[in-house]
Amino acid sequence: KNEPLVLFMPSGKRGRFPVGTPILDAARSLGVYVESVCGGRATCGRCQVSVQEGNFAKHKIVSSNDHISPFGPKEQRYASVRQLPDGRRLSCSAQILGDLVIDVPQDTVINAQVVRKAATDRVIERNAAVQLCYVEIDEPDMHKPLGDFDRMKAVLEKDWGWKDLLIAPHLIPQVQGILRKGNWTVTAAIHRDMDSSRPFIVGLWPGLKNEAYGVACDIGSTTIAMHLVSLLSGRIAASSGTSNPQIRFGEDLMSRVSYVMMNPDGREAMTKAVRDAVNDLIGKVCAEGEVDRHDILDLVFVGNPIMHHLFLGIDPTELGQAPFALAVSGALQYWAHEIDIEVNRGARIYMLPCIAGHVGADAAGATLSEGPHRQDNMMLLVDVGTNAEIVLGNKERVVAASSPTGPAFEGAEISSGQRAAPGAIERVRIDPETLEPRFRVIGVDKWSDEEGFAEAAAAVGVTGICGSAIIEVVAEMYLTGIISQDGVVDGAMAAKSPRIIPNGRTFSYLLHDGAQRITVTQNDIRAIQLAKSALYAGIKLLMEKQGVDHVDTIRFAGAFGSFIDPKYAMVLGLIPDCDLTEVKAVGNAAGTGALMALLNRGHRREIEQTVRKIEKIETALESKFQEHFVNAMAMPNKVDAFPKLAE
Numbered sequence: 001k002n003e004p005l006v007l008f009m010p011s012g013k014r015g016r017f018p019v020g021t022p023i024l025d026a027a028r029s030l031g032v033y034v035e036s037v038c039g040g041r042a043t044c045g046r047c048q049v050s051v052q053e054g055n056f057a058k059h060k061i062v063s064s065n066d067h068i069s070p071f072g073p074k075e076q077r078y079a080s081v082r083q084l085p086d087g088r089r090l091s092c093s094a095q096i097l098g099d100l101v102i103d104v105p106q107d108t109v110i111n112a113q114v115v116r117k118a119a120t121d122r123v124i125e126r127n128a129a130v131q132l133c134y135v136e137i138d139e140p141d142m143h144k145p146l147g148d149f150d151r152m153k154a155v156l157e158k159d160w161g162w163k164d165l166l167i168a169p170h171l172i173p174q175v176q177g178i179l180r181k182g183n184w185t186v187t188a189a190i191h192r193d194m195d196s197s198r199p200f201i202v203g204l205w206p207g208l209k210n211e212a213y214g215v216a217c218d219i220g221s222t223t224i225a226m227h228l229v230s231l232l233s234g235r236i237a238a239s240s241g242t243s244n245p246q247i248r249f250g251e252d253l254m255s256r257v258s259y260v261m262m263n264p265d266g267r268e269a270m271t272k273a274v275r276d277a278v279n280d281l282i283g284k285v286c287a288e289g290e291v292d293r294h295d296i297l298d299l300v301f302v303g304n305p306i307m308h309h310l311f312l313g314i315d316p317t318e319l320g321q322a323p324f325a326l327a328v329s330g331a332l333q334y335w336a337h338e339i340d341i342e343v344n345r346g347a348r349i350y351m352l353p354c355i356a357g358h359v360g361a362d363a364a365g366a367t368l369s370e371g372p373h374r375q376d377n378m379m380l381l382v383d384v385g386t387n388a389e390i391v392l393g394n395k396e397r398v399v400a401a402s403s404p405t406g407p408a409f410e411g412a413e414i415s416s417g418q419r420a421a422p423g424a425i426e427r428v429r430i431d432p433e434t435l436e437p438r439f440r441v442i443g444v445d446k447w448s449d450e451e452g453f454a455e456a457a458a459a460v461g462v463t464g465i466c467g468s469a470i471i472e473v474v475a476e477m478y479l480t481g482i483i484s485q486d487g488v489v490d491g492a493m494a495a496k497s498p499r500i501i502p503n504g505r506t507f508s509y510l511l512h513d514g515a516q517r518i519t520v521t522q523n524d525i526r527a528i529q530l531a532k533s534a535l536y537a538g539i540k541l542l543m544e545k546q547g548v549d550h551v552d553t554i555r556f557a558g559a560f561g562s563f564i565d566p567k568y569a570m571v572l573g574l575i576p577d578c579d580l581t582e583v584k585a586v587g588n589a590a591g592t593g594a595l596m597a598l599l600n601r602g603h604r605r606e607i608e609q610t611v612r613k614i615e616k617i618e619t620a621l622e623s624k625f626q627e628h629f630v631n632a633m634a635m636p637n638k639v640d641a642f643p644k645l646a647e
């Protein structure tokens with residue numbers, strides 16, 4: 001047929017349409033998501049697109065602005081009153097006259113700003129669970145005694161194609177007032193991802209309401225991180241974080257579980273603490289993004305199983321002991337007010353599913369973000385905390401486990417260890433000849449052997465070593481022969497360098513001799529060996545389950561992963577051999593996954609199905625775990641080769 005060919009970017013969907021078809025209709029019929037609130041009345045401005053001009057030989061399309069209808073009166077009015085950015089058109093008004101390549105603006109590009117050192121910029125296709133629908137309703141008529149709500153519902157169904165609309169009960173008493181205030185025009189927020197599968201009116205405003213927001217939140221045991229996002233444009237209005245106030249009940253997860261077990265009101269207190277913190281953080285992102293918290297209509301949460309349970313008010317005691325039973329593993333939905341989250345009265349909460357007793361909704365979020373289940377390649381995804389969550393797989397099969405790494409990677413259990421904060425050593429190099437160290441300190445923009453370091457460092461102090469530097473210093477000590485393959489500090493080196501100092505029956509390495517003496521002791525090295533062996537043994541078990549002896553790509557999620565240098569991680573044998581260019585830190589991938597589920601409800605189904613299929617491996621029950629653990633104590637490993645490292 002000779003009808004014009006229209007190609008939509010970036011999705012690449014294409015089709016032929018009769019001359020005169022509104023671009024919005026063409027997009028809809030191809031399943032290209034273009035937002036619309038006013039239902040094509042050229043008033044909301046949400047349906048903007050732009051035309052790409054040029055000869056797209058590959059697609060056999062010559063696209064130009066002449067192939068689109070000129071501004072009609074309504075679009076002209078919108079452009080002059082509300083201003084239309086250069087090159088943008090309202091797709092509900094602009095019609096197809098010839099072949100076109102249409103750009104649908106995708107505002108949610110997650111880039112390095114949002115995700116520290118993100119592997120790639122990524123575009124999330126928008127298909128939010130909440131949609132705003134503007135309608136105009138007939139005034140009541142004594143001859144037609146249908147209720148105001150019922151007439152509104154009928155128009156919503158007719159204009160927007162909804163079927164069997166339900167309404168949140170709290171809105172019913174407000175319907176008449178809102179309709180009259182809006183002079184018989186109203187915008188309804190429709191949630192189309194309810195458990196019931198029937199669309200639900202969750203919000204109502206008089207006249208045209210042109211913005212609705214969502215929140216994606218990762219509840220970590222240390223930090224709570226949040227994005228505030230426009231559900232219509234996908235724009236990130238603000239991102240922020242706060243520390244988890246549950247820390248006062250226990251630093252790590254198990255101590256929080258014990259707190260619940262020991263204190264009759266422990267669970268309630270911790271649930272309240274985390275919900276208060278989430279409410280405060282919502283206040284903070286709203287202030288930053290200049291958004292009214294009552295405009296928040298949809299929220300997505302991820303967290304490890306214990307954070308997940310405590311946030312939802314579930315006793316986590318069962319997670320503290322074998323068989324680590326989750327109260328509920330599937331995805332969950334709530335009204336926000338049911339769990340005391342202070343946003344719009346009709347807002348909904350979606351909680352990602354948990355994978356297993358130690359592999360939570362945070363790992364599900366990271367899986368959704370990095371997508372091992374979408375790969376041909378074998379991808380290893382690790383999130384290192386006191387418990388490492390490990391996911392390994394490809395399109396065919398995905399397996400997951402957790403491994404008890406303990407807190408050493410976070411600087412705990414290390415004699416001079418500390419959290420990553422100003423004053424902490426974050427990078428270390430050791431000269432192979434002299435065994436003299438050079439290092440960098442957080443908050444000081446210089447290496448320790450650079451001019452002006454002493455003055456700059458005096459301001460913040462040199463107070464300890466953070467997790468990334470512990471990995472580096474132990475790896476450097478191994479590379480320079482200060483420690484053997486088994487991790488023993490070679491006392492004979494003391495004759496060669498004053499940096500090797502006796503410490504009881506063992507030896508330490510003196511990293512910094514300032515106001516605070518910072519040494520790496522034999523015990524520190526042991527703690528790192530134990531942690532890295534646990535991680536590696538968990539990974540190795542999963543590799544055996546998959547029947548592979550190497551992985552193609554490695555993704556490090558979480559804060560720890562953002563700071564460590566993959567080369568040093570491999571020198572120590574934390575992770576299996578892999579092409580170094582294929583090892584990437586992906587920042588808070590769990591939070592990115594939450595954002596994806598917020599902006600596109602298709603991702604909710606995707607992760608629900610994926611999690612159901614993931615095979616869970618309980619490391620404690622695997623007889624080979626101990627053997628892998630022992631082999632992994634050596635650097636990088638007693639039995640496994642690291643050919644890529646040698647290259």
Ligand code: FES
Nearest residue numbers: 042044045047092
């Ligand atoms: Fe509202 Fe086009 S759909 S302006």
